[in-house]
Amino acid sequence: MTSREIAGKTIEFDEDGFLANPQDWDKDVAQELAHEVGIDELTASHWQVIEFSRSDFDERGEAPTLRRLKVAAGVPTKDLYELFPKKPAKKIAYVSGLGKPHGCI
């Protein structure tokens, strides 16, 4: 557990480096977390993915996989790679303020 200042708030991170408490998250935090993983500007398409991920997490207790984002949220996997380059599943969970996805444990 470590804590860091993000968007003017002190926020705790778990041992995997992901947000420890999803409720510490807000849109400004997301913007700053996005910068850290090399995404300059969160567009409407980014927000669609982030918002789905957060509500899916509330319902199911884990960050969605890429397949779930494709099937349940209707976002093609190719687009996810463009929006969140290189490691989309991880980056989506990170920016959405959720724990590390199970698929990559």
Added chain:
Amino acid sequence: MKKLLILGAGTAGTMVANKMIHHLDLLEWDITIVDQDETHYYQPGFLFIPFGIYGPNDVIKPKRNYIPAGVNLIMSPIEQIEPEKNRVRLAKDSRYLEYDYLVIATGTRPVPEETPGLEGPGWGDTIHEFYTHSGAVTLAKRLRYWDGGRLVVNIMEMPFKCPVAPLEFVFLADWWFHEQGLRDKVDITFVTPLPGAFTKPRAGALLGDILERKNVHLVTDFYAEGVDQDAKVLRSYDENEVPYDMLVTIPVNMGAEMIAQSGLGDELNHVPVDKHTFVHADYDNIFALGDAAALPTSKAGSVAHFAVETWTENFLRYIDGLEMTHQFDGHANCYIESGFGKGILIDFNYDVEPLPGKFPLPGVGPFSLLQESEMNHWGKMMFRWMYWNILLKGKEMPITSQMSMAGKWN
């Protein structure tokens, strides 16, 4: 009469039938099990078929031999579950079966058509799979006459059953090509969507070292979009390519189509259930056991076994109106064949990753955890006998269903 209906007479369903006939009074209970296939496949044996260690007939037995007298066995495809009406529709005679309690044990299966370009002219020739009996037998024939080139083994999607099987395939391929005097003509590459060789970090590190020692290339974080059969490359979503001469793939694994038809599954048709009690998220008289369940542990026969043991204790309380006090911990116990007559054993659960130690007797063994040994290889080979004679019949195994920390070190 109360009705218990079991869907699927594979590893989990057969164990449930054998446990229930032992515990439930047939004057009060009607127990029925349905499956579409007369043959019970010992799926762990599929791994050995491509290398001629087992033949096609060494892994099959009639399902009927394993369903106890007193349990009704119906052979038919299952078409749909109607959870609001507590009934199931079968393909045969469009018949309906009613239930008070339903156990879904229809497993998971490889679905190659999910990946663009995978099926087509190269399927069964330059592209293979060993997760079905026919796929393993076809691959055995092809390997016998192959004169070498780039062998690529890849995993299309997580999760899939028996997460160690693709690695074991690679280890055995390395050994087998040595035996054939072909190893210097075969370039082996293991391609995975995971960041390492295996899902759990410590076991992943050990297995990664073994790959390196065996001169197998490891490509990680490769999420395959499709196969280009003309160019003979496997392509990822972020536009990386791995060229192959022979591709052995683990296709996307999905639960039965009828799960989707019934609106009971997730995006891979696996059924979301409580991870400790196996009760369905929306229906308290529906359970899912074995590979059919969406749980954060391995899809494996050993897990199904531990799950059925825990579930049995709970179910007997449940039908008497008591709380389910036994908690499944995700216990998995897998022998990993590592080639040249050796094996590795891993033992883990939802919370504790595989650790080194001795098993099942702390400090004694005879099996070594997270370490290669000849004894572990014999454990793997003995598993077939255990499977047919002890596991399926629901008899006691010398291993507790809850994972133990005794004899392990950090």
